[in-house]
Amino acid sequence: MSVFSEGLRKKIDHYLTRYETRRSAILPVLHCIQDEHGWIKPEHIEELHSKYELDRVQVKEVITFYDIYKDKPTRKFLIRYCQNITCTMLGAKEAICRIEDHIKKLEAELGDDTPFGLEKFPCLGKCDGAPVMLVNKERVEHATVDKIDGLLSKYAPLPK
């Protein structure tokens, strides 16, 4: 029995032989696991260690070093909102406050089933579309406080 789906096992096998060393596969393998499961679970790390010879300490240090990897469950839609210089100048703070407000209300109603999670993120490299956020992998530009409700309700209903 594997904790990985057949499709995921194929991808892992592919990455393990794609680079000069197996260790270089750690980042791409973790991307694939997270794409499918939303986060990296302890049993994923154990199977990478026991069946794929990717050392658990080396895997864990990568997970904890890089911002993208999550070792705890995430919400269905993870909002990574840029709070760097240009986004701050063009209204990030106000928009973030409104998102936090929505999430608080949703949590009161739905608890762990709240569809949105929020992470304040370093620069996303799209300052010409500031303020900007990523919703999962999708880049959303001009996410100002007056537009944020319309932008987010495309993903899940907002509190009334």
Place this chain on the structure above:
Amino acid sequence: MTQEKPKILLKFEGMPNGRALKTYMAHSGYEALKKAFAMSKEDVINEVKASGLRGRGGAGFPTGLKWSFVPKDMPGPKYLICNNDESEPGTFKDRHLCSVSPHMVIEGMIIAGFAIGANKGYIYTRYEFQEEIGQVEAAIKEAYEAGLLGKNILGSGFDFDLDHYTGAGAYICGEETGLISSLEGKKGQPKLKPPFPAVSGYLARPTIVNNTETLANVPHIILNGAKEFRKYGSEKSPGTKLFSISGALGKPGVYEVPLGYSWNRFLNEEAGGLLPGLSLKALIPGGASAPLLTPKECEDLTLDYECMAAKGTMLGSGAIMVIDNRQSMVELLRCTIEFFAHESCGQCTPCREGTGWLNNIMVGINDREVGADSVDRLHLVSKQMGGRTICALSDACAMPVMSYVQKFSDELKAHLAKG
């Protein structure tokens, strides 16, 4: 100096199907590669040296000189890496370039690989550029299908494989040795230099790491010659350069202008000027790590390495952030420090502790929980962070902090006095 605006790097911008190999080929694409294959490796390196091309990632190191550091007779593999990890706050030119002209980058890489004797290359892109990663990977696939990558390219006898690698959200991976650590599947922690990557880099093999824009300049230099490249820009800063400009502007975006271009003209013509009713309060000319300039210092500013250095700041990667009169310098300094404190990789004490201290002091200033001497303390801590660490992140945090304190200390102190 010419103030013409040639489109070399952004030639394909706005062109229908401009990203496709077919379009690239129809406009002399991969002709430079054919020309390079007919030259000796030394002649390719010498042409790039003669062009005076300087690294476009921030440091401005001469590219041809960097290539010449690769040991010529060392047996075994050598590597070429395209640093497409641009993470400096305010920078987004490589994102635009690799999306508009991925084949220009790929052709530049094959030529660079040929010149330094590398048969394997990687493009390392930051995770946040999901859309562009797809475009780069599609272009690599096209190049393989056309026989432009792989074995015996165009019958030259030269083999070059190219792969793409996606980062995972760490600013420090834009530092070349940090990037190499990341590509090896490790934490992206920089390494002490020497040895330089040109001698001992990826898997301890000779490795050249060049910025995306640097590599995209190579086909033009080889095809049209160093002299043609030097037609634009200045003696010490030749060529055109991409600038990413953002803020409350009419047309924020990425623009290609010759180095040495007038700042005032750039702001008003390219970037569409500040939005109506706003005025310039300060300028960050080269990303979050560049010291600020006041409006007075901007009056005769030109966009090149020398003028920026003379004004005590730097051109960096060409990331211009325009601060308008509505902005609070307390708020902007707070998010600058918070960024560097978050991104410090934690290896070196002056950086790990220094950025952390600055962050604590700054939060105190922002929340008005500390005395006015805290503003001076920001300066005192910053002064001790420079030149004492493995990489430049510590300096990159200290330099802008000192400039905020020097130029806007009244505003910082007035903020505290309000409390």
